[in-house]
Ligand SMILES: Nc1nc2c(ncn2[C@@H]2O[C@H](COP(=O)(O)OP(=O)(O)OP(=O)(O)O)[C@@H](O)[C@H]2O)c(=O)[nH]1
């Protein structure tokens with residue numbers, strides 16, 4: 001009986017563990033690929049300036065010697081190829097550290113350390129909210145802090161010093177020599193398609209406050225005040241990744257795109273008899289030696305299946321279509337087997353219509369129609385497909401293949417390589 005109970009408890013625990021493990025796996029799968037993310041970024045606040053006077057033996061009332069506060073750290077973004085292929089490594093919040101306060105004896109505060117976020121090439125960055133502006137609207141008046149006497153407040157205009165824009169520009173130039181738009185001039189929008197890895201600014205750190213030495217003048221020989229550091233910029237950004245590939249495989253679900261990618265390259269994209277097996281783009285690289293003994297290499301992308309109405313957001317809709325926007329050439333993959341859910345001619349017309357409605361320019365990039373599953377007696381369908389394709393008036397080659405049996409792969413690869421090299425020369 002006791003033994004039976006133990007067995008029962010063990011089994012319960014096993015079930016529990018199994019549940020946990022499958023949940024963790026599902027969570028990991030979810031975490032695996034992210035091509036769109038919203039992040040909140042905050043730059044560091046500038047350190048406060050110091051108000052102090054020299055004190056030495058036999059010098060009871062020395063001169064002003066309060067140092068400036070250090071500038072707050074800024075947040076930058078840069079592309080890094082080879083390390084990441086999506087945005088899943090990014091977190092929701094980023095904050096650079098604040099500058100430290102100035103000290104007596106003319107000691108300036110140290111600068112807060114800056115942050116650089118790395119993203120794969122092909123990421124677009126869009127500022128969607130400026131949290132500083134909202135804060136300013138909510139605050140009743142804008143003043144700078146005065147340390148002495150008695151923490152009085154003084155309007156900014158009363159204090160002399162370089163303007164915020166001048167200081168921010170100097171800071172960006174000195175720290176990272178990066179391209180920097182004027183502060184707050186317009187919402188940031190970067191298209192980091194072919195970036196060279198140089199950091200671009202997201203949020204500027206606040207400028208450190210001035211120590212009382214800064215306010216020494218002929219009129220005021222002992223200024224008893226210093227200013228507070230400025231707040232760092234705080235913004236919300238939307239990052240979006242558009243897959244970078246040379247040739248994109250486009251087709252309805254179950255057309256055999258993943259099987260084709262796996263047959264042509266070393267990629268291991270999931271294959272399934274059901275629709276929407278592929279939910280995220282997969283990349284593979286083809287390396288060939290052309291007829292003229294010139295090495296040719298290009299990347300192929302297997303993109304999630306397209307369904308009717310995708311241009312209006314149906315199915316994976318725009319999620320899918322934005323990935324093909326960057327492909328240099330497009331190949332339509334069509335299932336020509338008699339068992340196909342949608343006849344091949346209709347499938348071609350559906351794909352053509354969806355691409356046209358999303359962006360008519362995409363049609364110019366369609367150069368090959370891959371008639372897949374040609375191993376299942378499909379001669380009639382092939383003829384019909386060729387007929388419909390030729391009626392579109394463009395020079396599109398129809399190539400029958402069997403991705404599963406790896407038949408027709410050589411002809412297809414040669415054709416792809418030829419078109420790719422011609423396009424590069426043009
Ligand atoms: N007979 C035959 N079956 C094929 C061929 N190519 C692919 N298939 C089968 O078609 C089914 C779908 O293949 P996938 O490669 O997953 O199709 P997909 O276009 O990637 O599908 P989604 O990811 O859902 O869009 C699988 O059962 C494959 O085994 C082929 O050349 N001949």
Ligand SMILES: [Mg+2]
Pocket residue numbers: 257258259269270271277278302
């Ligand atoms: Mg697939």
